[in-house]
Amino acid sequence: MTNAALKTQSNDPSFKDLLDELQWRGLVALNTDEDALRKALNETKITYYIGFDPTAPSLHLGNLVQLLIMRRLQLAGHKPLALIGGSTGLVGDPRPTAERTLNTKETVSEWVEKLGKQASRFLSFEGDNPARLVNNLDWTAPLSAIDFLRDIGKYFRVGTMLSKDAVSARLNSEHGISYTEFSYQILQGYDYLELFRRYDCTLQMGGSDQWGNLTSGTDLIRKVEGKSVHILATPLITNSDGQKFGKSEGNAVWLDAEFTSPYAFYQFWLNVDDADVIDRLKVFTFLTKAEIEDLAKQTAEAPHLRAAQKRLALEVTTLVHSAQAAQAAIDASAALFGQGDLAALDIDTLQSALGELPNTQAAIGTPITQLLIETGLVDSISAGRRAIKEGGVYVNNEKIIDEAAVLNDLLHSKFAVLRRGKKTLAGVFAL
RNA sequence: GGCUAGUUACCCAAGUGGCCAAAGGGAACUGACUGUAAAUCAGCUGGCUCAGCCUUCGGGGGUUCGAAUCCCUCACUAGCCA
Known part of the structure; x- marks a missing residue:
C-alpha cells in the first residue's frame, strides 16, 4: 500500500515559503486573511483538512489536485486530515445544474471504503506528521435531528445560507433545490467545527466552487468557539479552450485503474494542449520551478517534440499508478504509435x-x-x-x-x- | 391547499394531431491539415436481423385510423395566492 513515489517528493526550496510556491503553482484561488495564513504556515505546524465525498466508486483528477496540495503541506511539516464524507455523501452537495440522485447507504459506505484507500496512497502515514483518515459519519450519525437543529442549526442564518452561490444558482434555476441539499453547507460547516475541536484543525482547503461550504465552517467556528480559522480554495482547473478539464472522450479520468487504465491515463496526459501543459506540470507534479521553466522553454522552441507532455504523463502516471505501470504505458505507446509497421514488432x-x-x-x-x-x-x-x-x-x-x-x-x-x-x-x- | 406556467435526445432549445427518430445551437466523435497539438473546414451523434423495422419527447392511463402534440391522473419544478 505504500507508494514509492512519496519518498521522492519535496517542495521546491527555491521559494521563500510554502504559500509562495502554492501561489506560483496556481493553486491559490481564494483564501481568508492571507498574512495570518502565511504566518500560521510558516511559524507553526498546523492541522488541516480536505473533504472528499463518495459520489462515485473512484476519485478523479479534480480530487487529485486536492490530494497533491495536501501532500505539499504535509511535506512542509503540517498534519493532514483526509475526510471522507460518509454523511455528506449521503446528502449530496448542490451542483449548479440539478438535484443529485441519492445513492443507497450501502453503496455510499462501499465508496467511502474505496476512496479512503485511494486517498491514502497520496499521503504519508508515517513520521512526525502522519496523515489521518476521518469520516464525518462518525460525528453526524449519532446526532439526533433535534440536537442538530438546536445545537447547530441555531447558528445558521437562512439569509446567509440563501446567498451562497451554489444555493442561489439553484434557486434561480428552474430546478430549485431540495431541503436536503440546502442543508449540505451546515453539515460541512459542522465538520470543520468538529475537526477543530478534535484535532485543532485550523485550515480547510477545497475547490473554489466549494467556497460557500468552506466559509460555512469558519463562520460556525467563529460563532461557537470565538476563533478565527483559515480557508484556502484552489481554482478549478480548466482548459485554455474553456472546456472542462479531466475528461477523455467525454468520460471522466479516474484514478482507479479499473475505470481508467494506466495506459489511457498516460495517454490523457500526453495529449494535453501546449497551452495547458505548463500549468498542469505546476499543479500535478513535484518538479521544481527551474525544471518546469526548462520544459516551458523546450515547448516553446520545439513544440512537436512534446517534451513537457511526456514528462507530465510520466510523472503523473508514476504517482497515481506506479513506475512500472508508467513504463508499460510508455512502451505500449511507443510500439503502437511507432513508425506504423505493426507487423515488424516482435511478439513479446x-x-x-x-x-x-x-x-x-x-x-x-x-x-x-x-x-x-x-x-x-x-x-x-x-x-x-x-x-x-x-x-x-x-x-x-x-x-x-x-x-x-x-x-x-x-x-x-x-x-x-x-x-x-x-x-x-x-x-x-x-x- | 388553490391558481398559472413548465418537464423534449449528453446540455441548451424548437416543435402544439400525420411531412417527427424529432429544427437550431453547444459539446462529443470521425475525416482532412498537423506534432497522438491548437485553430480551421467537412461529416456525424437512439437501437436493430439497416433501401426496412423497432423503441423514444417526466411516469401511468385514455381519445384517435394516427399523439411529443388532445384528455385524465401521478410525480417533479417555477411564480403567484392562502
Whole structure:
C-alpha cells in the first residue's frame, strides 16, 4: 500500500515559503486573511483538512489536485486530515445544474471504503506528521435531528445560507433545490467545527466552487468557539479552450485503474494542449520551478517534440499508478504509435502492448463491429457501422471500408490491433 | 391547499394531431491539415436481423385510423395566492 513515489517528493526550496510556491503553482484561488495564513504556515505546524465525498466508486483528477496540495503541506511539516464524507455523501452537495440522485447507504459506505484507500496512497502515514483518515459519519450519525437543529442549526442564518452561490444558482434555476441539499453547507460547516475541536484543525482547503461550504465552517467556528480559522480554495482547473478539464472522450479520468487504465491515463496526459501543459506540470507534479521553466522553454522552441507532455504523463502516471505501470504505458505507446509497421514488432512487445489496452479474445471471422463493442471502442453496432462509414476504423493499421468486415488478418497469427480514430486503440487476441 | 406556467435526445432549445427518430445551437466523435497539438473546414451523434423495422419527447392511463402534440391522473419544478 505504500507508494514509492512519496519518498521522492519535496517542495521546491527555491521559494521563500510554502504559500509562495502554492501561489506560483496556481493553486491559490481564494483564501481568508492571507498574512495570518502565511504566518500560521510558516511559524507553526498546523492541522488541516480536505473533504472528499463518495459520489462515485473512484476519485478523479479534480480530487487529485486536492490530494497533491495536501501532500505539499504535509511535506512542509503540517498534519493532514483526509475526510471522507460518509454523511455528506449521503446528502449530496448542490451542483449548479440539478438535484443529485441519492445513492443507497450501502453503496455510499462501499465508496467511502474505496476512496479512503485511494486517498491514502497520496499521503504519508508515517513520521512526525502522519496523515489521518476521518469520516464525518462518525460525528453526524449519532446526532439526533433535534440536537442538530438546536445545537447547530441555531447558528445558521437562512439569509446567509440563501446567498451562497451554489444555493442561489439553484434557486434561480428552474430546478430549485431540495431541503436536503440546502442543508449540505451546515453539515460541512459542522465538520470543520468538529475537526477543530478534535484535532485543532485550523485550515480547510477545497475547490473554489466549494467556497460557500468552506466559509460555512469558519463562520460556525467563529460563532461557537470565538476563533478565527483559515480557508484556502484552489481554482478549478480548466482548459485554455474553456472546456472542462479531466475528461477523455467525454468520460471522466479516474484514478482507479479499473475505470481508467494506466495506459489511457498516460495517454490523457500526453495529449494535453501546449497551452495547458505548463500549468498542469505546476499543479500535478513535484518538479521544481527551474525544471518546469526548462520544459516551458523546450515547448516553446520545439513544440512537436512534446517534451513537457511526456514528462507530465510520466510523472503523473508514476504517482497515481506506479513506475512500472508508467513504463508499460510508455512502451505500449511507443510500439503502437511507432513508425506504423505493426507487423515488424516482435511478439513479446506486441503482446504486452496489447495487454495495456482494452482487449478481447475472438475467433477469425468475428465481425469487426462486434470486436469494437467488446473492446469498448464503440457503444453499439450502429455506432460501429457509423465509425466504419466515417473511415475511422482500422485493423492492424488497415482502414476498414466494409461495414460487414470480419476479422481475418492477424499479426504473428495471434493478435490484431483495433483502432478507432487516431488514438483510441484496443487489442484482439485470436482464439 | 388553490391558481398559472413548465418537464423534449449528453446540455441548451424548437416543435402544439400525420411531412417527427424529432429544427437550431453547444459539446462529443470521425475525416482532412498537423506534432497522438491548437485553430480551421467537412461529416456525424437512439437501437436493430439497416433501401426496412423497432423503441423514444417526466411516469401511468385514455381519445384517435394516427399523439411529443388532445384528455385524465401521478410525480417533479417555477411564480403567484392562502
